[in-house]
Amino acid sequence: MIDKRIGKRVKECRERLGITQEELAEKTGLTTNYISTVERGMSFPRCEKLIILLNGLETSADSIFCDVLDYASEYKASELSKSLSSLSPDAQKRILQMVELMIKQESENK
Numbered sequence: 001m002i003d004k005r006i007g008k009r010v011k012e013c014r015e016r017l018g019i020t021q022e023e024l025a026e027k028t029g030l031t032t033n034y035i036s037t038v039e040r041g042m043s044f045p046r047c048e049k050l051i052i053l054l055n056g057l058e059t060s061a062d063s064i065f066c067d068v069l070d071y072a073s074e075y076k077a078s079e080l081s082k083s084l085s086s087l088s089p090d091a092q093k094r095i096l097q098m099v100e101l102m103i104k105q106e107s108e109n110k
Contacts, residue, residue: 003041003042003043003044004040004041005041005067005068006038006041006044006064006065006067006068007038007039007040007041007042008039008041008067009063009064009065009066009067010035010038010039010053010057010064011039013057013058013059013063013064014035014039014057017057017058021035021036021039024056024057027056028052028053028055028056029052030049030052030053030056034049035053038053060075062075063075066079084096
């Protein structure tokens, strides 16, 4: 279900900020119960509340919807790039070689 994946992303963004549901509620003016229901995928915020939530989480809509949109590959590539940069140079080299090989194989299969 889409709402569960979006709720999971909302929770991940909140935890990345290092804040509790209560602190996010205080920051956004939303209730703790409401944030909990969104994070559990039991409800989906309407546009106004979604914007309030995104601003409170200090994140973009891409970060929340990347798992449910078919055309979110730019965001995913950016996130992978950030993760890659935190690895050792040797690990980066190995991973990039694997990705290059996979891209080459996909290109040949067209």
